[in-house]
Amino acid sequence: xxxxxxxxxxxxxxxxxxxxxxxxxxxxxxxxxxINFAHGEFYMLGAFFTYIATVKFQxxxxxxxxxxxxxxxxxxxxIERIVFRPLLHSPLNVLIVSLAVSIFLQHLSQLSFGPxxxxxxxxxxxxFVLGGLYFPKERLVxxxxxxxxxxxxxxxxxxxxxxxxxxxxxxxxxxAALQGVKISRIYMYSFSIGCGLAAAAGxxxxxxxxxxxxxxxxAVVKAFVxxxxxxxGSIRGAIIGGLALGVVESFSSTFLGTQYCDxxxxxxxxxxxxxxxxxxxxxxxxxx
Amino acid sequence: xxxxxxKEISKSFGGINAVVNFSFEVKKNEILGLIGPxxxxxxxIFNLLTGFAAVDKGQVWFSGKDITGxxxxxxxxxxxxxxxxxxxxxYFGCSxxxxxxxxxxxxxxTSTLSNLIGLSKAKEEERTCRNEALExxxxxxxxxxxxxxxxxxxxGLQRILGVAIGLAxxxxxxxxxxxxxxxxxxEKRSMTRLVDKIRNQGITIVMIEHDMRSVMEIxxxxxxxxxxxxxxxxxxxxxxxxxxxxxAYLGKKQWSLCGLKTSLPGISRQR
Amino acid sequence: MKxxxxxxxxxxxxxxxxxxxxxxxxxxxxxxxxxxxxxxAISLNLxxxxxxxxxxxxxxxxxxxxxxxxxxxxxxxxxxxxxxxGALVSGLVGFIIGLLVLRITGIYFAIVTFAFGEIxxxxxLTWESLFGGPNGILNIPxxxxxxxxxxxxxxxxxxxxxxxxxxTVFIAIFxxxxxxxxxxxxxxxxxxxxxxxxxxxxxxxxxxxxxAFSVGNLFAGLxxxxxxxxxxxxxxxYFSFHESVHIIVAVVIGGVGTLLGPILGAIxxxxxxxxLRAARDYExxxxxxxxxxxxxxxxxxxxxxxxxxKNTVRLFFSRGEExxxxxxx
Numbered sequence: 002x003x004x005x006x007x008x009x010x011x012x013x014x015x016x017x018x019x020x021x022x023x024x025x026x027x028x029x030x031x032x033x034x035x036i037n038f039a040h041g042e043f044y045m046l047g048a049f050f051t052y053i054a055t056v057k058f059q060x061x062x063x064x065x066x067x068x069x070x071x072x073x074x075x076x077x078x079x080i081e082r083i084v085f086r087p088l089l090h091s092p093l094n095v096l097i098v099s100l101a102v103s104i105f106l107q108h109l110s111q112l113s114f115g116p117x118x119x120x121x122x123x124x125x126x127x128x129f130v131l132g133g134l135y136f137p138k139e140r141l142v143x144x145x146x147x148x149x150x151x152x153x154x155x156x157x158x159x160x161x162x163x164x165x166x167x168x169x170x171x172x173x174x175x176x177a178a179l180q181g182v183k184i185s186r187i188y189m190y191s192f193s194i195g196c197g198l199a200a201a202a203g204x205x206x207x208x209x210x211x212x213x214x215x216x217x218x219x220a221v222v223k224a225f226v227x228x229x230x231x232x233x234g235s236i237r238g239a240i241i242g243g244l245a246l247g248v249v250e251s252f253s254s255t256f257l258g259t260q261y262c263d264x265x266x267x268x269x270x271x272x273x274x275x276x277x278x279x280x281x282x283x284x285x286x287x288x289x
Numbered sequence: 290x291x292x293x294x295x296k297e298i299s300k301s302f303g304g305i306n307a308v309v310n311f312s313f314e315v316k317k318n319e320i321l322g323l324i325g326p327x328x329x330x331x332x333x334i335f336n337l338l339t340g341f342a343a344v345d346k347g348q349v350w351f352s353g354k355d356i357t358g359x360x361x362x363x364x365x366x367x368x369x370x371x372x373x374x375x376x377x378x379x380y381f382g383c384s385x386x387x388x389x390x391x392x393x394x395x396x397x398x399t400s401t402l403s404n405l406i407g408l409s410k411a412k413e414e415e416r417t418c419r420n421e422a423l424e425x426x427x428x429x430x431x432x433x434x435x436x437x438x439x440x441x442x443x444x445g446l447q448r449i450l451g452v453a454i455g456l457a458x459x460x461x462x463x464x465x466x467x468x469x470x471x472x473x474x475x476e477k478r479s480m481t482r483l484v485d486k487i488r489n490q491g492i493t494i495v496m497i498e499h500d501m502r503s504v505m506e507i508x509x510x511x512x513x514x515x516x517x518x519x520x521x522x523x524x525x526x527x528x529x530x531x532x533x534x535x536x537a538y539l540g541k542k543q544w545s546l547c548g549l550k551t552s553l554p555g556i557s558r559q560r
Numbered sequence: 561m562k563x564x565x566x567x568x569x570x571x572x573x574x575x576x577x578x579x580x581x582x583x584x585x586x587x588x589x590x591x592x593x594x595x596x597x598x599x600x601a602i603s604l605n606l607x608x609x610x611x612x613x614x615x616x617x618x619x620x621x622x623x624x625x626x627x628x629x630x631x632x633x634x635x636x637x638x639x640x641x642x643x644x645x646g647a648l649v650s651g652l653v654g655f656i657i658g659l660l661v662l663r664i665t666g667i668y669f670a671i672v673t674f675a676f677g678e679i680x681x682x683x684x685l686t687w688e689s690l691f692g693g694p695n696g697i698l699n700i701p702x703x704x705x706x707x708x709x710x711x712x713x714x715x716x717x718x719x720x721x722x723x724x725x726x727x728t729v730f731i732a733i734f735x736x737x738x739x740x741x742x743x744x745x746x747x748x749x750x751x752x753x754x755x756x757x758x759x760x761x762x763x764x765x766x767x768x769x770x771x772a773f774s775v776g777n778l779f780a781g782l783x784x785x786x787x788x789x790x791x792x793x794x795x796x797x798y799f800s801f802h803e804s805v806h807i808i809v810a811v812v813i814g815g816v817g818t819l820l821g822p823i824l825g826a827i828x829x830x831x832x833x834x835x836l837r838a839a840r841d842y843e844x845x846x847x848x849x850x851x852x853x854x855x856x857x858x859x860x861x862x863x864x865x866x867x868x869x870k871n872t873v874r875l876f877f878s879r880g881e882e883x884x885x886x887x888x889x
Contacts, residue, residue: 036667087856092667093613097812098855100805105848112841229671267682270675275660278668339760365762378757380750391750392761393743411742418743458761 003133008251014140016247017147018202022224023231023239024154025198031171031234032191035085035092038099040199040224041217042106046073047200048212049110052121062124066146066204070197077196078189085192086185103217110214121207143205150201151240154194158236167191171234229270232280241282290317292493293369293462298337298347307333309517310347315462320484320494322508322525324501326537330517331497332374335464339371340364352461368461372454372468374497376447379439379454386435388450389425392457393418422457429453429483445476449483462493469500481507505529513537579722588718592790594830595725596783601810601822602732603779606739608816610772611752612662613670615804617780619677622684622799624650624781625788626691629700632789639703643785650781655774662769665755677804684796696795700788721790728786732779737819739772748772813854815861824862 026040047069054065084102088094125138158164169177170187178184202220203212227246231238273281293315300308308330315321323331336342338349340361348357351369365371372378380388426432429449434442439450448468455463465484469477481503488494498504504511504525511528513521515537521528528534582588600621607614628646632639661672684691691697702716703724715721739745750758751765759765788794806829814825832850836843858865 084852084856088859091859093812093816094855094859097809098852100809101848101851101855103848105845105852108842108844108848112845229675233667267675267678271661271672271679274664274668274672274675278664341756341760360764361759362762362764365760370762371760373757373760378754378760380753380757382753383749387746391746391758391763415742454757454761 007134008255009248010134010136011140012248012251013244014144014247015251016244017144017151018206018243019223019227019246020240020243021147021150021198021202021205022220023227023243024151024236025195025202026221026224027228027231027234027236027239028198029192029195030228031236032167033085033089033188035089035095036099037192037195038096038221039080039103039106040196041219041221042103042110043073043077043196043217044199044203044220045110045212045214045217046076046106047203048121048207048216049114049119049203050200051204051207052119052212055122062122062142062208063146066201069204070200073200074193074197077193081189081192086188089188107214107217114214116214118211118213119207120211121204123208139208143209146201146205150198154198157194163187163190226270228280230273230280232282235280235282238280238282291315292317292352293338293495294350295334295338296348296350298334298344298349300333300337300342300345306517308337311514311517311519312347313512313519313522315493315495318488318491318493319509320488320496320507322504322511323495323497323514324499324504324511325514325520327499329514331514332466333517334514335371335466335497339369339464341371365458365460368459369464370455370458370460370462371464372451372466374466374470376444376451379447379450381440382438384436384438385431385442385450385453386419386422386426388439389422389453389457390418392454393422425453425457428486429456430479445472445479448472448476449480452480452483452487456487456492460492462495463487465494465496465498467497467499469498469503477503575726579719585718588722590830590834592718592722592725594827595722595729596787596790597807597810597826597830598729598823599725599732599779599783599786600807601814601826602736602819603776603783604807604811605816605818605822606736606772606779607776608811609739609745609748609752610769611755612665612769612773613667613808614673614773614776615670615801615808616657616673616677616680617777617807618799618801618803618805619680620650620654620777620780621784621787621803622680622794622796623653623784625784625794625799626684626697627781628785629697629788629794630690632701633697633699638706639701639789640705643703643782643789646785646788647778647782650784651774651778654777655770658770658773662766662773674801674804677801681796681800684799691796694796696793696798697788698793700792700794702792703789715789725786728782733819733823735775735779739775740819744768744771809851813851813861815863818861818863821861821863824866828862 022040022044025043026037029035029037029040050069050072051062051065054060054068055062058065060068080102084098085095088098123139124142127138129136129138129141156164158167166177166182166187167190169180169182170184170191174184177187203216206212223246224243227242228235228239231242291314295311295313297310297312298308299306299310311330311334313321323334325331333342337344340356340359340363344357348355350356351364351367354367356364356367356369359367380391383391423432423435426435429452431446431449431453434446439447442450448470452463452465452468455465468484469480472480477500484494484496484507496504496508508525511522511525512519513528513531513534515533520533520537521531523531578591579588582591600617604614604617607617624643624646626646627649628639628642631637631642631645635642637645657673657676661669661676664672685694687693702714702721704715705713707713713720715724739748747758747763747768750763751768755765784799787798810825810829811822812825813828814823815821832847833843836846839846854862854865858868860867
């Protein structure tokens, strides 16, 4: 029983990080209607910037994380304005360009840091034991910060004027524009927030597993699987899906092999999309 | 002779009854007006008749055949064609001629394979259809805009193009969904003349329209819908005296009553 | 009119004599690879014509490749039978998947094709007994043409293969051109622009989407088979998501929907890495940067970009009146 709970809890803590990734991705899709292949690279940059701040500038973990998120958010704004904005009318072009950005950032990182793994120093060492269950303190920190960020995001989206504007644009950009919402600004900030969440996930995972130039690819695939199954643009789905993925992965890596897991994941995607193309939590899309 | 018949069709969307037990008959070569306040369910009826939405109950018969539940393209091929209320349903990026040519395809007898190989039979058919399309443009008064992109047409001509696309599919019955929306009086008169011309070609027409003057002028009969129910039907002169109809209109301020010359207080339309 | 015919003849002669200009075997290799990518790009473009994005093109290529390779090795059938069979299998798989999935539109369709592609590649990877697992399949024979009793031509040389690929490219161009010019292409474009409108005038959307999808995948399979019998070796990594994306990039960079666009894109993408090779470590970064530049400044792709250059030049030389401009009401 204890083992099951332990595995479950481990899964949940990693799941929270998946939620951060997935939420960022689904937010960008919901508001801007674009698929951002470079999402994993912002995650990777978050990890690397945190590393630089802690190791090179000797700052505390939390300060470093904050700085990393801020830097990535600003970088995201630049990239959105220069690269994505002119192409927003053509989702196909956006897809390709996000791929190009992804390749560019990956190799830039590889050039700067090499292919090695970098471990971010732990914010808290040791293990917290409660009722026979082990909670590694690093993971507790990761979970705690994630929850804080999620709460902050919730407040932003549902309790601020900006959040309302975001939701309006996600629903119907034309009507929102007619009501005076500055679409371009919403796009900019939404993109920034989405990438910032990815960066946070990267920075938080750095101490637990290490960081390298290509860590983004695997992470973004998982995030995509989550939001596809859950429904593109669905916040609820991203949260539940992310947590579910974390738990499922935890169980399957402990008790089974991971080989057939991938195939099952993809087969599941096809099945779900045939039956309910909008995903498990998405709103019904109109069939042409 | 009854060409189109709806038998007690109903449709509800998530608890809202959009259309309730609607029945009507359309006689060959007549122009029937389907009128009623906004949101009364008129476009939904068009969707139900043409297979774009599935009926919850009831049947649709066309030309003596039960077409209930058939796919839209099959119903269109049978000769029941509809146009759309919004001008977003045009082939943007294509010229006016190409727009109309798109509808000609149902009449291509040559097979896929012969077209792939490029047999002369296929090329011949292409030429014939092209000529037919040009004739249609002449008929609709669009010939001079043959190579203009649909995007660059003024609104009124875009609406005419929408009708042309439907007409190019050689329908027996044409369902026009608000063909005059957004037109100025001059354009509306042109459209009215056009609708009459189409009828004189032997095509039956059912028209949803809000412009009362045009409706009174051109329709042989009217069917009035409110809240998904048919509340009245008959000749325009009869319908406009009907108390239920008057009440339905009085309740909605945006209605122009300029066509209803009775002792009603004048309510002007805000446009 | 006459000018266009001369241009076509000139291009034909050029293509037929191109190997003479190739400095070494590697240059010829590049030509062959470009040719295969041209077929892939044109066939993907066909699927694009109906407004659908397929991310399974690499996998379909793989199905054709593996089928043809396995048939030639295990059944010992002549390669010129195996290759079309591989193509047909890909087309058939496309047809079946299409039946299930083509009613889904837009991004969701793309996602399903992505998932399908991943499953296919995973199958290639894990079903070792049949597909050879991560090691793939080796010793794939070259195509040979046996004229009964008389002579035997083997297409093992690069030169011979070049002409084989050229022939395939011509066939692909022919089919695509016929599609585009006939009512088939028109119906597909109607569906892509407004499926609802197309249905309202009697176009059977499913039929055309299925047709384009199946034929597109058939050619992908053919390209894969040709690749297999050229390299004499295939592995699962050759047909992954990366491959599918590569083909998509080729089409988009070249110019979606046109005939020349995918051709330009495929050639451009094949030769670009060669030019960047000197940059070594910076190669991928510059590659990505060039992609971004092209998309930013030539949103219609290379073909669109070249077209605007041509138009600007034309306008410069003749002050002609604008045709088909906005109507003044």
